[in-house]
Amino acid sequence: MFFRKDPRKKALVERALQQVEKMLWDMQDEDKDLSKLKLRKYQKTHFTSCSCPKCLEAKRKNNPHIRGILEDGFKVYVGEGTGDED
Ligand SMILES: [Zn+2]
Secondary structure (H helix, E strand, O other): OOOOOOHHHHHHHHHHHHHHHHHHHHHHHOOOOHHHEEEEEEEEEOOOOOOOHHHHHHHHHOOHHHOOEEEEEEEEEEOOOOOOOO
16 A cells, blocks of 8 residues: 555655654664554644645635645554654
């Protein structure tokens, strides 16, 4: 499911996976219980006041999901939390 034919997307996912792998090793070094591991995709979008072309388009279509992206990646955490509390 991860690897599509689009080489740009593939490079993006590969970079993300490298980040995830590094995080996992760091967590292992910290003796975290990786059996409770959770992985979540996250995206940080521009502020609602932003007026770049993507955000304007999002406003016009009333669809916040197509707003401009600041950060795009994966979040790894362990335990019962949602991963939002840091
Ligand atoms: Zn924007």
